[in-house]
Amino acid sequence: GAVVSQHPSWVICKSGTSVKIECRSLDFQATTMFWYRQFPKQSLMLMATSNEGSKATYEQGVEKDKFLINHASLTLSTLTVTSAHPEDSSFYICSARDWGKVQPQHFGDGTRLSIL
């Protein structure tokens, strides 16, 4: 079946650094990818919709200058957390869907981000 690869799975870094998370669709083309954030014991909150070759669409309350999204190809979207601070610590999950509206979304395994 379709696979979405997300890397890294876990990252720990110092406050003030920038962190890049990659999301790849391995065996299908994804014109659209989605980035979610999940706090402990809570649900997935949509951060942004990433469209190949165009600017991402951010949800209300999500800082676009803090969470930079690039979707340069049909198989790769990246989320960069810029100047990360402890409050940015969270679990980030990407997902993608193959062509056709009936396809379910496939999820990456997530990235646990810890900012010290």
Add this chain to the structure above:
Amino acid sequence: AQTVTQSQPEMSVQEAETVTLSCTYDTSESDYYLFWYKQPPSRQMILVIRQEAYKQQNATENRFSVNFQKAAKSFSLKISDSQLGDAAMYFCAYRGGIRNTPLVFGKGTRLSVIA
């Protein structure tokens, strides 16, 4: 905007018994899809079952089945013959019919399975 409500934060079931998780949603769209996802402690998102709104027949996947009541906007998940491996967070999700719309998730139900 579409909303998904899961009114049971936690549920428990005895091994081999049956449990039903509730989900209601609100939408003005006529074309949409509904899903149940399972998230074990590993935090992987695993698709359990899906239902197309235009289909009247309830979806079934082995021990998992849904009760889809379109008029009531209800989409409950029934797990039969519960197994220890079923213990997880379960999220109900909605997606509109327009291409490339994201999933909207409920708050989730934590299911415990008692041996």
